[in-house]
Amino acid sequence: MAFRRIVDKETLDKRIAELSVSSFLNARILGFAFQRAWVFLLFLGAASSTFTLTGEAIPPQVYMISSITLCCVLFAAAMREEWFLRFNTHPIRRWMGPVLTVLGTLCAFLMFTTHIPMELTGLLCGILTGLGSGIIDLGYGEIYRNVPPDDTHIEIPVATFYAACIYATMMLMPPAATFMVAMVLPLASAYVYLTVNHVWEPGREPSVKAVPMQVSEFTWRIGACAFLVGTADSLIRQIYMHINHIAPMDFYQPGMILSCLVMMTLLVGYHLLAKDGTTRAMYKFVMFIMAFFILLLPVLAGTSVKDGTFALISYNCFNVIIWMVLAETSYTYRLSSMVVFGVGWGMVTLGVACGQIVSTWVVGAIEFTPQAVSLAALVCTLMVLWSYLFILREDDMIDITKMDEEDGADEEDGPESPSSGEGPQANHPTPFKDRCKEVAEEYGLTPRETEVMMLFAKGRTSARIQEELVLSRGTVTTHLQHIYQKMDVHTKQEFLDKIERK
Structure with missing residues (x-):
């Protein structure tokens, strides 16, 4: 119990292996x-x-x-x-x-x-x-x-x-x-x-814009x-x-x-x-x-x-x-x-x-x-x-932070994207996933951000995304903020429109 807050040897070895000379110089x-x-x-x-x-x-x-x-x-x-x-x-x-x-x-x-x-x-x-x-x-x-x-x-x-x-x-x-x-x-x-x-x-824009606070x-x-x-x-x-x-x-x-x-x-x-x-x-x-x-x-x-x-x-x-x-x-x-x-x-x-x-x-x-x-x-x-x-x-x-993490997704069974829904998703998985992957590649989303984006586009609330991906509330909110910033959108409707246009 005294060492429960210390990582196991495998994790420690992995962290050490990730270090290089540039980590220190x-x-x-x-x-x-x-x-x-x-x-x-x-x-x-x-x-x-x-x-x-x-x-x-x-x-x-x-x-x-x-x-x-x-x-x-x-x-x-x-x-x-x-x-x-x-x-x-x-x-x-x-x-x-x-x-x-x-x-x-x-x-x-x-x-x-x-x-x-x-x-x-x-x-x-x-x-x-x-x-x-x-x-x-x-x-x-x-x-x-x-x-x-x-x-x-x-x-x-x-x-x-x-x-x-x-x-x-x-x-x-x-x-x-x-x-x-x-x-x-x-x-x-x-x-x-x-x-x-x-x-x-001069003329150089930050890769991710600052979130209002x-x-x-x-x-x-x-x-x-x-x-x-x-x-x-x-x-x-x-x-x-x-x-x-x-x-x-x-x-x-x-x-x-x-x-x-x-x-x-x-x-x-x-x-x-x-x-x-x-x-x-x-x-x-x-x-x-x-x-x-x-x-x-x-x-x-x-x-x-x-x-x-x-x-x-x-x-x-x-x-x-x-x-x-x-x-x-x-x-x-x-x-x-x-x-x-x-x-x-x-x-x-x-x-x-x-x-x-x-x-x-x-x-x-x-x-x-x-x-x-x-x-x-x-x-x-x-x-x-x-x-x-x-x-x-x-x-x-x-x-x-002023972003509404539940914007447009307050209701679990509310409106979803045209390709969302469990039935359509099961019958036609490829077009929806392809559109999401194209958007992710275009805007430089990370693999985890892509997962969050796909669930959010399907109408999942933040709470459901936490459960499905085993993430904390803060982590999900941070990913959603990154997605909104990278895609340069401010509402869920703008977010869905960009996916739909694909």
């Missing part, structure tokens, strides 16, 4: 790794005083300005999706994200020079990096909207590990070398999503989840560093590679071994890991443990799982990446920024006795556990 992975490495270098590296020309740490106010600007970009993209797409499909403006990021990086490097006021370079650094990195994040959101979850579950952890390796290597180099790498990383990352993957390319309900659910976890993670990290008197360099630099290696092993291992490999199940697993390390805080308080390996495992698991949840949600339900990543990643950023503000106040106002440390750990653990209540289930996503 491809353009998408490298591009995303470059972007995450830039984040590590600019903020973690700057906090470690190894990035600026003079070796001084960038003030925390610059980080807050960048975070707030990033939130504004992400939320604006979610609310004004059509305008944002028109803006970014311009041949020149497509490159605005990496260009702004590079300019912001240059301002960070020159922040403490005597020729330019630090206030001006700090402000420009925060605004430009927030604007640029937000656009790049949305670009990779669009990429992973079209990547199957089985690939995403491996690629995102692996890319984060590569980013940690780049970060740790650059921390051993002089500031000038770190600066040069940080200038190149956004450009290399942008080359991948703009040139290799053709994101926002209730943005307010989605924002509340996914936003609350991301905000709670982001706040708890940021708060507990700052408290951990304060009570153990750990300098930023000692916290981030030694443990980054090891923590990412542990994170990658845990998440990729879970993906291969677990029967339920959805991100919802994986999210529960990650929340357990985060709660475990948060509860270690009172145990480690005042000890000789001076690096942040334990806390960084939690930090990296949190960042990776949120990205995976957003990617799987947008892929499975064919939602707009602008809305999903704009709201989701924006709330994560807002939560981390709020955690930074709260922790600054808490550290200055409270004396951390053993009781206070235990209380802080308890509060952060509860926030992490509460976040699971807001994770969207299949039924929630069905309610949020």
